Amino acid sequence: MLRWKTILFNTSFALNCLLVFLLIFEGRLSLPLWVQMIGRMHPLLLHFPIVLLVLCVFWELLSGLKKSFAPGHPAIGDWLLLLSCLTSVVSALMGFFLSKEGGYTPDVVVLHKWGGVFISLLALAWYAFRDHIRRMKVVMAVTSLTGLVIVIATGHLGADITHGENFIFAPVTADSEAPAILLEDALVYEHMVQPIFNSKCNSCHNEKKAKGELVMEPAVLLLKGGKSGALWDSTQKDLGLMLRRIHLPLENKKHMPPAGKTQLTEDEISIIYHWIRGGSSFTAKVAELPETDTLRVLAAALFTTIDTDNYSFSPADDEKVNSMRNNYRLVSPLALGSPALGVEFFGASHFKKEQLTELLGVKEQVVSLNLNKMPVTDDDLKTISQFINLRRLNLSFTNIRGAGLSMLNSLKELKQLSLSGTGVTAANLKLLTSLPKLTELYIWSTPAQSNNLVAVQKQLKNVKIETGFAGDTIIIKLNPPLIENEAQVLVEPTPLKLKHYVKGVTIRYTIDGTAPDSIGSPVYKGDFIMNRNITLKVKAFKPGWISSDIEEKTFYKAGYKIDSIRLLQPPDSQYRSVNPSILTDAEKGDLNFNNGKWIGSRTSLQALLNFDTLRTISSVTISSLINIGGYIMPPRQVEIWAGSDPLKLRLIKKITPGQPEKDGPAYQAGFDLTFEPVKEKFLKVVVVPVSKLPAWHRGKNDRGWVFVDEIFVNP
Numbered sequence: 001m002l003r004w005k006t007i008l009f010n011t012s013f014a015l016n017c018l019l020v021f022l023l024i025f026e027g028r029l030s031l032p033l034w035v036q037m038i039g040r041m042h043p044l045l046l047h048f049p050i051v052l053l054v055l056c057v058f059w060e061l062l063s064g065l066k067k068s069f070a071p072g073h074p075a076i077g078d079w080l081l082l083l084s085c086l087t088s089v090v091s092a093l094m095g096f097f098l099s100k101e102g103g104y105t106p107d108v109v110v111l112h113k114w115g116g117v118f119i120s121l122l123a124l125a126w127y128a129f130r131d132h133i134r135r136m137k138v139v140m141a142v143t144s145l146t147g148l149v150i151v152i153a154t155g156h157l158g159a160d161i162t163h164g165e166n167f168i169f170a171p172v173t174a175d176s177e178a179p180a181i182l183l184e185d186a187l188v189y190e191h192m193v194q195p196i197f198n199s200k201c202n203s204c205h206n207e208k209k210a211k212g213e214l215v216m217e218p219a220v221l222l223l224k225g226g227k228s229g230a231l232w233d234s235t236q237k238d239l240g241l242m243l244r245r246i247h248l249p250l251e252n253k254k255h256m257p258p259a260g261k262t263q264l265t266e267d268e269i270s271i272i273y274h275w276i277r278g279g280s281s282f283t284a285k286v287a288e289l290p291e292t293d294t295l296r297v298l299a300a301a302l303f304t305t306i307d308t309d310n311y312s313f314s315p316a317d318d319e320k321v322n323s324m325r326n327n328y329r330l331v332s333p334l335a336l337g338s339p340a341l342g343v344e345f346f347g348a349s350h351f352k353k354e355q356l357t358e359l360l361g362v363k364e365q366v367v368s369l370n371l372n373k374m375p376v377t378d379d380d381l382k383t384i385s386q387f388i389n390l391r392r393l394n395l396s397f398t399n400i401r402g403a404g405l406s407m408l409n410s411l412k413e414l415k416q417l418s419l420s421g422t423g424v425t426a427a428n429l430k431l432l433t434s435l436p437k438l439t440e441l442y443i444w445s446t447p448a449q450s451n452n453l454v455a456v457q458k459q460l461k462n463v464k465i466e467t468g469f470a471g472d473t474i475i476i477k478l479n480p481p482l483i484e485n486e487a488q489v490l491v492e493p494t495p496l497k498l499k500h501y502v503k504g505v506t507i508r509y510t511i512d513g514t515a516p517d518s519i520g521s522p523v524y525k526g527d528f529i530m531n532r533n534i535t536l537k538v539k540a541f542k543p544g545w546i547s548s549d550i551e552e553k554t555f556y557k558a559g560y561k562i563d564s565i566r567l568l569q570p571p572d573s574q575y576r577s578v579n580p581s582i583l584t585d586a587e588k589g590d591l592n593f594n595n596g597k598w599i600g601s602r603t604s605l606q607a608l609l610n611f612d613t614l615r616t617i618s619s620v621t622i623s624s625l626i627n628i629g630g631y632i633m634p635p636r637q638v639e640i641w642a643g644s645d646p647l648k649l650r651l652i653k654k655i656t657p658g659q660p661e662k663d664g665p666a667y668q669a670g671f672d673l674t675f676e677p678v679k680e681k682f683l684k685v686v687v688v689p690v691s692k693l694p695a696w697h698r699g700k701n702d703r704g705w706v707f708v709d710e711i712f713v714n715p
Contacts, residue, residue, distance in 0.1 A: 278295065483551055565580050600632070620640050
């Protein structure tokens with residue numbers, strides 16, 4: 001036994017001498033490939049000395065601090081120390097060899113490297129002088145605790161190099177949970193793309209560990225690329241190196257992230273792809289993207305909006321809310337089940353200041369206040385300032401002159417403020433600098449446009465100031481109007497809200513699915529109330545300009561509350577965990593059919609709806625998704641069955657939707673089934689997918705899919 005102890009100690013001593021020699025002549029070393037292979041075994045071995053040294057610390061402390069060192073304890077301690085010596089120096093040598101490879105920033109690795117060297121020499125000295133150390137309790141305590149601290153510190157530095165900065169302590173640090181970002185404030189790169197890089201890429205491509213000479217933080221180094229070149233090139237068919245590596249087979253050694261690392265999800269790959277394809281902007285806002293843009297659709301699953309945010313305050317009393325509604329003031333929840341209220345005023349000739357004061361009874365719940373074209377003055381801002389949870393305030397084309405804007409500084413949650421068409425000046429806007437969350441300010445058709453806004457913009461540096469466009473003599477194509485109504489499910493009568501930034505534009509709309517024209521289609525005047533299923537199409541017109549493209553959105557009337565629903569046959573396996581109640585929860589899905597809001601099936605989708613009492617029913621609407629490239633087609637057939645006995649239902653309506661003749665972008669479609677009114681307790685909805693995809697489709701002869709997110713039943 002003594003012979004083996006001598007051999008192991010001498011081996012450890014010789015290896016420590018080699019380690020010191022290599023450190024002295026580090027600058028002159030050139031390692032052969034087989035030595036680099038040994039270096040790469042460093043992560044495999046390093047856990048052994050860590051465990052052994054920690055055991056040594058506690059063994060020596062607990063045993064050595066007693067009055068007498070018990071028989072057998074020194075022998076066990078000797079072996080623990082000796083094995084710590086050997087594994088520490090071997091691990092330190094492997095780490096030294098690994099540090100000589102490219103991809104590691106020297107000034108970052110140096111602390112970790114010297115920590116490993118110190119541990120190796122400490123273990124050697126501890127074993128060599130173990131008998132003397134054990135006889136002096138203070139020296140033993142200092143040695144043990146020093147070893148423990150150095151092991152923890154060196155391990156932490158190694159974890160930072162391997163997994164990213166502050167890897168160990170990140171869960172308990174103050175910044176571990178990022179603040180919630182609303183869709184209105186989100187930036188495409190900072191809040192959608194960068195988090196993917198941080199979680200899946202930066203552990204190997206940071207300033208401390210630059211694999212392939214690639215550093216992905218900050219953005220300037222991301223653009224620089226690595227030794228293989230730039231990460232993306234939008235002129236190439238596959239958009240360049242990054243996406244090429246991502247799509248390689250997992251077993252390919254160049255696949256990124258490497259096998260064994262957490263892989264990118266389909267949504268994450270899609271975000272990166274569409275960000276690069278769209279120009280890889282580092283400043284673009286999500287809210288500025290068209291509603292049909294894929295990035296905007298994917299963002300809907302990541303962020304809430306002002307309307308759908310999770311508010312902490314309690315809802316207002318229903319009776320109180322109902323009492324505040326009249327023909328000229330609409331008070332309603334912004335979303336189904338939300339405590340947040342939105343307030344709209346109509347009819348300027350009927351407006352009275354007292355109507356604002358009456359709303360103070362629900363001042364905590366009002367987050368959206370629309371006073372567009374009302375005779376509101378600066379004096380009324382004192383009342384408005386009491387709505388402390390306001391996120392959105394529209395004072396456009398009111399009698400505001402700007403002197404009282406400082407009263408709005410109590411609205412610490414305000415994000416959007418519209419002062420278009422008022423008398424505010426640039427000097428007045430400086431009174432808004434105390435609004436910490438203000439991100440959007442609309443001032444077109446105001447004196448502030450003609451003032452010097454440069455100084456104001458410097459003070460409101462985080463605010464996007466929208467001044468509209470006054471180029472009346474330029475013949476260009478108009479942008480489509482903005483449809484400001486975000487909620488597609490109409491719980492109650494809701495005013496249609498459209499906007500355009502170009503002055504003098506006429507917005508025309510249709511609600512029957514036809515295209516708006518410049519002569520016969522209704523002109524939007526802000527007085528249209530939506531109270532039924534409509535397919536809204538809007539278009540902007542102006543003399544001397546090319547009319548805009550059509551912007552389209554479908555709205556659904558919520559209808560009856562379904563008491564219970566069950567599927568009569570299971571959907572496809574990946575959607576069986578989805579609760580059927582999502583089909584009647586009045587919450588629309590988006591174009592992302594994997595967001596938990598859709599139920600998909602390649603067989604007949606059959607749902608049985610039950611009412612507690614008899615209901616008079618004359619129409620049913622099926623909200624569906626069409627994604628031709630994803631094999632999701634319009635249904636081949638939709639059927640409605642009804643009756644008082646679920647086992648004896650009768651067919652009351654059947655439709656056969658038309659099928660597309662070519663590929664196109666994804667969209668949502670509602671299929672309306674109207675019939676003579678019936679009074680029943682049970683409805684069965686049957687949605688049948690196409691049995692074979694058309695011959696022109698890339699998946700011809702495959703069975704199609706149907707996707708449904710809502711079933712609306714109306715009297």
